[in-house]
Amino acid sequence: SQQGEEDPQALSIQEGENATMNCSYKTSINNLQWYRQNSGRGLVHLILIRSNEREKHSGRLRVTLDTSKKSSSLLITASRAADTASYFCATGDSGGSNYKLTFGKGTLLTVNP
């Protein structure tokens, strides 16, 4: 089964607006992580939310997790041009192999100045 599918595939907004990206997954998870990847660069870890948590904040980021719907959302408030990047969710299985992160194809966020 395919895990970590992000939605939408691409999102274009104006600077100052909020950006919301969604992630759905299929199996039981131990945690869900969000990463950012600038074009041609490595991944930057943004935030980790565990399966027993519902919401988490970090600066301008807000992540929610609904395990009953097997979905998560990443909200970036007051977006900046520097937030332009691809955003990936990654899930770690609830079994013994929770280190094996499964990534979606990502959401490409473009923040226009």
Next chain:
Amino acid sequence: NAGVMQNPRHLVRRRGQEARLRCSPMKGHSHVYWYRQLPEEGLKFMVYLQKENIIDESGMPKERFSAEFPKEGPSILRIQQVVRGDSAAYFCASSLDLGPISHTDTQYFGPGTRLTVL
């Protein structure tokens, strides 16, 4: 504290040659993971190593690919007799060791090695 380091950043090989990718984990991290990212795709898990041990290589092709993490030095991902389909970005990640069997869930990624096979 330096992050995860990978080299080279870009590697060009002709079909049939060998590619060796190196990864130095963050200081204090003894768990290393390799992922592959094809164009327009998310990352796919390849292998998980601890010092001198391969813990899980379920995502690594059985042929031509091997990985090691020696007691001293970086982790190496080796691809023998490369083919065009091996062209991808290869990312290494590391995580903290909290004890004999546990580790934190957060994996910190390196900048990747972009392999191009001509």
